[in-house]
Amino acid sequence: MVRLITHNLLACHAKGCTTNNFPLQFKDVSIELREAEFNADFLKGLLPRIEWKALVDAARQLGDTSLPLEQPEMVDDEFLKNLHHVLLEMHIEEGAMVCPNCSHVYAISNGIPNMLLSEHEIA
Amino acid sequence: MIPTPDLSHLTRDDYDRVYEPAEDTFILLDALEEDAEELRALRPRLSLEIGTGHQNKVWSMLPGYVLAALTHLQIPLESVTTYLAAPLLKRVHHAVDILIFNPPYVPTYDSESQEAQDGKDIRGSWAGGTDGMRITDILLECVDGLLSPRGRFYLVAVKENNIPELQRRMRELYDLESKIILQRRAGREHLHVICFMRNGRP
Numbered sequence: 001m002v003r004l005i006t007h008n009l010l011a012c013h014a015k016g017c018t019t020n021n022f023p024l025q026f027k028d029v030s031i032e033l034r035e036a037e038f039n040a041d042f043l044k045g046l047l048p049r050i051e052w053k054a055l056v057d058a059a060r061q062l063g064d065t066s067l068p069l070e071q072p073e074m075v076d077d078e079f080l081k082n083l084h085h086v087l088l089e090m091h092i093e094e095g096a097m098v099c100p101n102c103s104h105v106y107a108i109s110n111g112i113p114n115m116l117l118s119e120h121e122i123a
Numbered sequence: 124m125i126p127t128p129d130l131s132h133l134t135r136d137d138y139d140r141v142y143e144p145a146e147d148t149f150i151l152l153d154a155l156e157e158d159a160e161e162l163r164a165l166r167p168r169l170s171l172e173i174g175t176g177h178q179n180k181v182w183s184m185l186p187g188y189v190l191a192a193l194t195h196l197q198i199p200l201e202s203v204t205t206y207l208a209a210p211l212l213k214r215v216h217h218a219v220d221i222l223i224f225n226p227p228y229v230p231t232y233d234s235e236s237q238e239a240q241d242g243k244d245i246r247g248s249w250a251g252g253t254d255g256m257r258i259t260d261i262l263l264e265c266v267d268g269l270l271s272p273r274g275r276f277y278l279v280a281v282k283e284n285n286i287p288e289l290q291r292r293m294r295e296l297y298d299l300e301s302k303i304i305l306q307r308r309a310g311r312e313h314l315h316v317i318c319f320m321r322n323g324r325p
Binding site for chain 2: 002005006008009010011013021022036041042045046049051088111113114115119122
């Protein structure tokens with residue numbers, strides 16, 4: 001159940017890793033597409049909380065190029081449909097997320113990311 | 124009314140490793156139901172429930188399902204295994220509309236709480252160290268940063284946690300007002316659900 005809505009909120013939190021620790025990079029991931037109920041109102045309310053470049057980059061890394069590089073000022077239906085698909089319908093089931101700064105690897109198993117650190121890595 | 128959760132998928136092995144829903148879970152669900160109208164009015168975009176669930180066992184997400192039912196929103200639920208809100212703190216700033224924490228609140232020796240967290244064993248779901256506040260105190264420091272301007276923070280606590288003191292502290296340090304939504308006795312525990320909100324919120 002790692003969807004890009006969650007990926008967009010997760011940063012590396014290893015000890016001393018405070019800059020360039022977001023967004024995490026996907027590695028060896030397998031993706032499943034699952035339909036989700038479309039809710040335009042929810043998406044519009046969520047937009048201000050999304051880090052746009054991170055979302056677009058992550059989507060492209062997973063092979064989806066439907067989102068524009070710049071967040072459009074006017075949102076139309078087609079844009080919202082694409083956003084919906086990218087945020088909520090692409091499920092990363094297996095693989096890992098890697099910190100671009102310290103290279104810490106966070107495994108994803110059964111759709112759940114394991115963000116725990118071992119004792120010596122805790123900030 | 125929210126239907127009682129179905130636990131029929133659990134195996135005996137699960138019960139050795141996982142804390143099953145009990146009175147503290149139910150008072151939390153009841154408190155959310157009590158506040159259903161306010162929660163709907165919030166039109167929440169982001170809710171964060173910090174539980175002591177284990178891997179993908181579904182009841183660690185129970186409040187999430189309940190929220191979805193109460194707010195009539197098709198909320199996409201996502202589960203992350205981590206330590207409190209640690210990997211979210213960088214990105215999620217003043218953005219959580221509903222924050223929920225049912226912490227390990229039972230007073231124990233600090234060493235027992237520490238061992239349980241280190242070993243990730245089942246005691247970690249209840250062993251709270253001195254005053255039962257060892258883990259809760261760590262999260263309380265993050266609440267102000269996480270909560271959105273109209274956000275609500277629901278915390279499960281017991282009498283031994285010194286609830287008046289914790290309410291006073293949150294008011295003085297962070298200007299977070301609070302009220303007790305529900306309280307009831309369950310065996311030896313005197314359970315409370317406290318809701319914190321920003322003073323003078325819009």
